[in-house]
Amino acid sequence: MGIRYSKIENKNKREIVLLKSFPCKYGKCKFCNYIEDNSTDELEIDKVNLETLQEVTGEFGALEVINSGSVFELPIKTLERIREVVHNKNIKLLYFEIYYGYKNRLDEIREFFKGIDIRFRMGMETFDNNFRINSYGKNFKIDTLEIEELSKKLYSVCLLICVKGQTKEMIKKDIELGLKYFKSITVNIFINNGTEVERDEELVKWFVENYNQLQEDPRVELLIDNKDLGVFEQ
Numbered sequence: 001m002g003i004r005y006s007k008i009e010n011k012n013k014r015e016i017v018l019l020k021s022f023p024c025k026y027g028k029c030k031f032c033n034y035i036e037d038n039s040t041d042e043l044e045i046d047k048v049n050l051e052t053l054q055e056v057t058g059e060f061g062a063l064e065v066i067n068s069g070s071v072f073e074l075p076i077k078t079l080e081r082i083r084e085v086v087h088n089k090n091i092k093l094l095y096f097e098i099y100y101g102y103k104n105r106l107d108e109i110r111e112f113f114k115g116i117d118i119r120f121r122m123g124m125e126t127f128d129n130n131f132r133i134n135s136y137g138k139n140f141k142i143d144t145l146e147i148e149e150l151s152k153k154l155y156s157v158c159l160l161i162c163v164k165g166q167t168k169e170m171i172k173k174d175i176e177l178g179l180k181y182f183k184s185i186t187v188n189i190f191i192n193n194g195t196e197v198e199r200d201e202e203l204v205k206w207f208v209e210n211y212n213q214l215q216e217d218p219r220v221e222l223l224i225d226n227k228d229l230g231v232f233e234q
Contacts, residue, residue, distance in 0.1 A: 004017060004048070005017050005018075005052055005056070007059075012062075012218070012221070013060040013062065014064050014093070014095070015056055015057065015058075015059070015060060015062070015064070016064040016065075016066065017052050017053060017055070017056065017063070017065055017066070018066050018067065019048070019049045019052060019066070019067040019078060020037060020044070020045040020048045020049055020067065020068075021038060021039075021068060021069050021073040021075075022039070022040065022042075022069070022073045022074075023069070024038060024069030024099070025070065025072070025073060025099060025102075026069075026101060027069075028137050028138075028139070029123075029136060029137050029138055030136055030137035030195060030196050031125075031137075031190065031193070031197035032068075033194055036068075037067075038068050038069065038073075042075050042077075045078065046075055046077045046078055049081065050078070050081055053081050053082065056085050056089060057089065058085075058088075058089025058090050058091050061090065061091055062093040062094075062095070063082075063086065063091050063094055064094075064095035065082060065095065065096055066097055067097065069099065070098045070099045070102050071109055072098070072105065072109075079112065082094075082113075083112065083113060086113065086116055092116065093117045093119065094113060094116050094117070094118050095119045095121060096109060096118065096120055096121070097122070097123070098120050098121070098122050098154075099123070100122060100123075100138070101140075103122070106118075106120055119155035120153065120156075121154065121156040122150070122154050122157050122158070123158045124157035124159060125138055125158065125159060126159065126160065126166075126170065126174050127142075127174050127177045127178075128170055128174070131170065135165050135166075135197070136197070147177070147181050150181075151181040151182050154182065155182070155183050156184035156185060156221075157178055157182050157185055157186075158185070158187075158188055159174050159175065159178055159185060160188050160190055161187060161189055161190065162190050162204045162207055163197050163198060163199060163200055163203075164197075164198045165200075168203065168206060171203070171207065175187065175211070175214075179220075183219065184221070185220055185221070186221040187214065187220060187221070187222050188223045189207065189224050208224070
């Protein structure tokens, strides 16, 4: 049994909900066991989501919606209920996740939630194209020009760190580039989850010793455990 509603009360206060969705359009990330929460049963998806959204109070004026994929994989009934909740609870700020392939469709969501400040997050995982494609199974390449373009569309990128095959230099560079181009970054220390990607304990030790100050940086969400946001599906 998982937890689908939580509050984040340290930096960037907000409520957060983990919703069910249709299968992730991409679904080939080598590190992801998260897509097991997907369903093709629209009635079941909406039932879970509508119950979860009842918990939202609006107390911080900000809501983050995460699901095992992108906002575009949420059914229309769920999206309409999110919109109702946002207006009824006077929420001004809404966070959503997207996959790279949806990067040119963001205005559809902005239009649907007109009048609300929408912040999109995308799983970049690393700025190293080869490592992203070969080790993480995320099959897209980007250059500096596209990073600049993405930084105008996205609020934040997620970085996945401390896995076997990664180096300290790669992690250092990823954090530098993330903070250079984006308003915010989420740094996620990998936890073994039964997929082929494996955690590197030496890198974890090095990272925690050298980067603990990121905990204080308002632009950085540091997830030492992937349950740190308070929502998870077992």
